[in-house]
Amino acid sequence: AQSVTQLDSHVSVSEGTPVLLRCNYSSSYSPSLFWYVQHPNKGLQLLLKYTSAATLVKGINGFEAEFKKSETSFHLTKPSAHMSDAAEYFCVVNKWGAQKLVFGQGTRLTINP
């Protein structure tokens, strides 16, 4: 069975400093991995996806993530945080071809001025 573990329930950074949101996955198959962002009282928006092509994936709003099979990790990073990045972030795994997403518990990102 597929699963993801988000290692931090809450991350707080200052505006202009780097962001790191950690995610480890478990999958018996070659996984598809995603990061979604959710702003308060909104639906989820896709930030980026990994589907076995390049291991470094670039997404929207300056975010990127690196797939590391040896570490079973898919951490999300951004070089410089912006106030508008404050939101809940979800790491998601999908069994290839199954279209059945399994969400992590989420990481709440707070940006300090």
Add this chain to the structure above:
Amino acid sequence: EAEVAQSPRYKITEKSQAVAFWCDPISGHATLYWYRQILGQGPELLVQFQDESVVDDSQLPKDRFSAERLKGVDSTLKIQPAELGDSAMYLCASSLRNSPLHFGNGTRLTVT
């Protein structure tokens, strides 16, 4: 950009009452999903449709929840009777085959 439409945005109901949510997916998206998101947790799949057929409802509490997508386009999720533990955000999503999901803004349900 096309969006998944959901209504209502907010719903307050008393326990034991019936409640219904509506979702209109992006045009052309054959796959439609209903997720439940309890406060502080990630979304969990309730039901998945491919066109008008249910392909996964293993996590749907069928004694009180029902979902339909009669013409393979829009969908309704119903709860009867509602319980206090049903308070959550109900998210609808749609997708093309093997493509990322597009989510609506959700319906926040409060059961009193």
